[in-house]
Amino acid sequence: MKYIENHLMKIKPAISKIGLGTARFGSRMDMQKAFELLDMFYEQGGSVLDTARNYDEWAGDGRGKSEECIGKWLSQNGNRKEMVLCTKGGVRRSKTGERYFDLSSCSLCEEVKESLEALQTDYIDIYLLHKDEKSRNVEEIVETMQRVCEIGKISAVGVANWTVQRLKAANDYAKKNGYREFQIVQTWWSLAEYTKEMWNDENTTHMTKEMYGYMMENQLLGMAYTAQCKGFFQKAIQDGIENIDEFLKKRIVTPKNIKKLGFIEEYCIKNSVHPTAIVNSYITDNLLQGIALVSCSSVEQLKEILEWDDYALNQKIIEALDAI
Numbered sequence: 001m002k003y004i005e006n007h008l009m010k011i012k013p014a015i016s017k018i019g020l021g022t023a024r025f026g027s028r029m030d031m032q033k034a035f036e037l038l039d040m041f042y043e044q045g046g047s048v049l050d051t052a053r054n055y056d057e058w059a060g061d062g063r064g065k066s067e068e069c070i071g072k073w074l075s076q077n078g079n080r081k082e083m084v085l086c087t088k089g090g091v092r093r094s095k096t097g098e099r100y101f102d103l104s105s106c107s108l109c110e111e112v113k114e115s116l117e118a119l120q121t122d123y124i125d126i127y128l129l130h131k132d133e134k135s136r137n138v139e140e141i142v143e144t145m146q147r148v149c150e151i152g153k154i155s156a157v158g159v160a161n162w163t164v165q166r167l168k169a170a171n172d173y174a175k176k177n178g179y180r181e182f183q184i185v186q187t188w189w190s191l192a193e194y195t196k197e198m199w200n201d202e203n204t205t206h207m208t209k210e211m212y213g214y215m216m217e218n219q220l221l222g223m224a225y226t227a228q229c230k231g232f233f234q235k236a237i238q239d240g241i242e243n244i245d246e247f248l249k250k251r252i253v254t255p256k257n258i259k260k261l262g263f264i265e266e267y268c269i270k271n272s273v274h275p276t277a278i279v280n281s282y283i284t285d286n287l288l289q290g291i292a293l294v295s296c297s298s299v300e301q302l303k304e305i306l307e308w309d310d311y312a313l314n315q316k317i318i319e320a321l322d323a324i
């Protein structure tokens with residue numbers, strides 16, 4: 001397992017560069033299977049678990065289930081101190097089911113208390129604002145985070161799905177006034193070309209050149225979601241692009257991504273490497289320090305990821321992939 005180096009955060013356990021996505025745990029994936037994945041990840045040196053207060057709201061009554069599942073697993077194993085918990089707040093649903101974003105002090109403080117209870121812990125390693133409430137000014141949000149950090153005993157804060165302009169404005173204000181800065185950015189970041197169709201959600205972001213440059217300059221940590229593009233490269237190489245499911249065909253197949261696929265396939269054959277190694281090492285060996293968040297629907301998928309997690313991908317290959 002690779003770990004984050006020279007980070008400025010106060011997180012004590014080593015921060016693994018593979019993070020386990022737990023969105024479906026305890027809801028779309030039953031607790032027993034989730035525990036199997038958690039056990040395997042932990043035994044192989046993984047420490048970062050990514051969850052959110054609203055996971056897994058897409059599964060009917062799933063809100064809070066992911067955090068509860070992690071809380072039960074931690075309490076059963078007594079290993080809280082060895083794990084790095086990342087949770088998020090700010091996404092709400094109205095009584096009639098509409099999603100909205102609320103970054104008010106009152107709402108975030110309530111959510112962070114609920115997260116602590118569900119996770120069965122008294123501190124949070126990483127807390128992220130899951131989305132941006134664009135109509136609320138960043139000064140107010142930065143000030144709110146001071147209170148949220150006290151309640152949640154939070155080691156590091158960050159944002160998910162924010163634009164670089166809003167992030168920069170927030171961090172400039174925090175720096176000037178001695179408040180906590182956002183040190184982590186979670187966004188869709190992968191070797192594949194970005195497609196609007198993947199998420200089809202105007203409140204979802206991807207790693208832009210501007211964001212990448214800002215993060216490099218300020219040594220922010222990247223948390224890459226959908227780093228594996230839902231298994232597109234692995235599945236297309238194993239089964240043939242014509243046999244991947246319609247979901248992937250619609251969302252990720254572009255001329256550029258087909259070229260990238262060809263490049264990876266050739267590289268893998270020449271170097272006897274599994275495509276999983278390339279997909280995740282693109283993040284874990286990137287010049288910008290990053291954690292590849294992976295989620296798996298089977299133990300076999302996680303086993304494969306962990307078998308290849310130490311693979312060292314040359315910068316020249318990363319550059320070649322970026323140049324396609």
Ligand SMILES: NC(=O)c1ccc[n+]([C@@H]2O[C@H](COP(=O)([O-])OP(=O)(O)OC[C@H]3O[C@@H](n4cnc5c(N)ncnc54)[C@H](OP(=O)(O)O)[C@@H]3O)[C@@H](O)[C@H]2O)c1
Nearest residue numbers: 021022023160225226228229230231234293294295297301
């Ligand atoms: N902050 C945010 O807004 C945000 C958004 C999205 C995700 N996230 C976080 O990021 C985590 C990961 O996101 P994601 O689910 O989009 O990631 P992902 O790893 O790109 O996609 C997961 C899917 O990839 C396939 N897969 C996984 N391992 C594979 C392997 N070894 N070989 C072939 N296929 C494989 C599986 O698809 P099949 O089941 O079809 O086999 C699996 O369900 C989430 O759980 C969540 O914690 C955050």
